[in-house]
Amino acid sequence: QKEVEQDPGPLSVPEGAIVSLNCTYSNSAFQYFMWYRQYSRKGPELLMYTYSSGNKEDGRFTAQVDKSSKYISLFIRDSQPSDSATYLCATGEDTGRRALTFGSGTRLQVQP
Amino acid sequence: EAGVVQSPRYKIIEKKQPVAFWCNPISGHNTLYWYLQNLGQGPELLIRYENEEAVDDSQLPKDRFSAERLKGVDSTLKIQPAELGDSAVYLCASSLGEQYFGPGTRLTVT
Known part of the structure; x- marks a missing residue:
């Protein structure tokens, strides 16, 4: 079993929909949680990071962490075709300077 | 501010040949x-x-892979000899806290 499991894609939604992307993790030592967006043939781009349980909001994006259930979510409001990409969740044991453990990614397609 | 720079972006080589990737961090x-990303997987x-x-x-994999970071800035990752299974994207990232990734080098071994 992988340390970080991510919902398989592809996920197809109409423009304007609310998107929910999810991961679960198994290692209680993970304290640091990140979401990356990766466009085709590009490197992962950091979207959001958080150290604690609860919600963190940045524009149309909200990251949610529930350490008690080891569950990580990313919500995208008012989704746009430009949001079409692969979304990777990642976790780490401290500030993130150690290696991150990534999920396998969920491919999102927002239909205009 | 410039991001992480990697070169080359793409490389096609025959198996058993050597290959090197370069990274300049933020x-x-x-x-x-250095991360490895296979198709459909995370780094x-x-x-x-x-x-x-x-x-x-x-x-x-120290039998065929080596890396160096002279002077603590740029880094080079080398594979010698390359195998078919080494075909993947090689990503470089740098960090002061959060990790920022370069565009990667897509390696194809034929």
Whole structure:
């Protein structure tokens, strides 16, 4: 079993929909949680990071962490075709300077 | 501010040939990582440097892979000899806290 499991894609939604992307993790030592967006043939781009349980909001994006259930979510409001990409969740044991453990990614397609 | 720079972006080689990838991290980032990303998977760590010291290379296949970070800035990852299974994207990242990735080098071994 992988340390970080991510919902398989592809996920197809109409423009304007609310998107929910999810991961679960198994290692209680993970304290640091990140979401990356990766466009085709590009490197992962950091979207959001958080150290604690609860919600963190940045524009149309909200990251949610529930350490008690080891569950990580990313919500995208008012989704746009430009949001079409692969979304990777990642976790780490401290500030993130150690290696991150990534999920396998969920491919999102927002239909205009 | 410039991001992480990698070259080449694409490389096609025949098996058993050597190949090298270069990475220039974000200025001031003393932690540098090389990750491997297979198709449909998330990145997996190969090696992590703190300045010029390799502090985590447990996942680096040392029989064919080597890396160096001279002067604690740029880094080079080498494969010799390459195998068909090495076809993947090789990502470099750097960090002061959060990790920022370069565009990657897509390697195809034929």
